[in-house]
Amino acid sequence: MISARLRVVAAAAALCALAACGTSGSGGSGDANKVTFWHYYAQGIPATAKFTKDLNDIYAKAKLSKPLNSVYVPGEQLTQKVIATAATKQGPDVFVQGGADLLQLIKAGAIADITPQFDKFPDKAQIPDANVIKKDGKVYGVQGFNNTTALWYNKTILDELGITPPTTMDELSAALEKIGKKYIGIGLPGQGDQDVNAFSFITAYGFDYAKPDAAALETSLKLVGGWAEKGYVPRDAATWTPDVAFQKFTAGGMAFVLGGNWQYGNAKKAASFKYGVVPVPNGSAPAKVYQFGDNVHVSAFTKDKDAAFNAVAAMFLSKEGELAALEAGSMPVRKDLADTEGMKDPIYTQFNKALENGVPYLLPGFGTELTQMRKPVAEAWSAVLAGQSSPGEAATTAVAAIQRVAK
Secondary structure (H helix, E strand, C coil): CCCCCCCCCCCCCCCCCCCCCCEECCCCCCCCCCEEEEECCCCCCHHHHHHHHHHHHHHHHCCCCCCEEEEECCHHHHHHHHHHHHCCCCCCCEEEECCCCHHHHHHCCCECCCHHHHHHCCCHHHCCHHHEEEECCEEEEEECEEECEEEEEEHHHHHHHCCCCCCEHHHHHHHHHHHCCCCEEEECCCCCCCCHHHHHHHHCCCCCCCCCCHHHHHHHHHHHHHHHHCCCCCHHHHHCCHHHHHHHHHCCCEEEEEEEHHHHHHHHHHCCCCEEEECCCECCCCCCEEEECCEEEEECCCCCHHHHHHHHHHHHHCHHHHHHHHHHCCEECCHHHCCCHHHHCHHHHHHHHHHHHEEECCCCCCCCHHHHHHHHHHHHHHHHHHCCCCHHHHHHHHHHHHHHHHC
16 A cells, blocks of 8 residues: 555555455446545455455445445556546546655646545544645645555574674675575565655665765665676566565565565465564665655545545544554554554564655655656666666666756
8 A cells, every 4th residue: 555556656656556445447436326436456465455345344334425436447547547537527536546646636636625524524633744635735635544665574584594684785785695596685676656666775875866966876776786686686576566576575485575564464464484674774874765655535526525535534544444554564644543552563663663764755845847757767776677777877867867857
């Protein structure tokens, strides 16, 4: 559930991949007797299948005025489908997206201002300001949970080889050398939501979009490119999404993987080995992480804005909805759930530690050009993992593209 999906997140995400709830297709808001909910939660993963079933059950138990029509739309298509249907004043009543396309959606007039509805929400005080999506003082959406990324490790493998979970990139490189070819060293996804897969590694060597430096980017790409050359990262990781990488990790035989907290539910269900999490190791600078979660919006052209917001509140802002997200692996945002027993879990403790170096997914000071800046970095990351470009060439090309956008 990212946002980067992450799923970040697409996900980031997404950053993340959840199983479909309801009918697959492209239903619109033309049926005034239903609340149509578009999501990009991909099908086939047990823990997230349960989450989407829970969303339907929570909505049903809320006994709202209209039935819910859940529609799966692939993450890479969702934003453009929303914009396309908005042009005809159609589309979903409610939809989620990872955050990367927020400004684009606002500019297209596809998202409703829900300030009046949110102001009347009885539990408004429980939602931190950081999770209320605003522009020019208007509320355009909410985030019902927090997500970020960190380094998962197979404790069984590390214990066998006498490896301590790394805190620096040098320690991670030494661990990978010790693992050698006995196991897959590290899963670094090459495909996904913009630059989410690369972000911690490039910031660990000082890369900054505000002052893009090719040398800093080359240093990080040289590191991961070297791992790929030595076989510590499979070359076909360039084609992996974060979900594919994590599925390979939970299958066993892989020591490390870059992954999100939203994968925790899947780890609990699929992994037969002991595992743990540490923040992405630091390089010459702290490794930063994006803080994100699915942005939940009401369509500008819903025929019943109150019913649409009530759906958002029931599924994503209620205690029941956020606890369901916690069970699936995402961290709740409600203040009255901060000390809930589930958040004391050591896995979540490590993800919260990672968030000490967290930055907003929509980096302050950038507008819609941020998406265009992130794309060449993601392409450079993938090309180096695949062995299709040298780190120097990839870094130079990416920074030149960023600078063209910034002008």
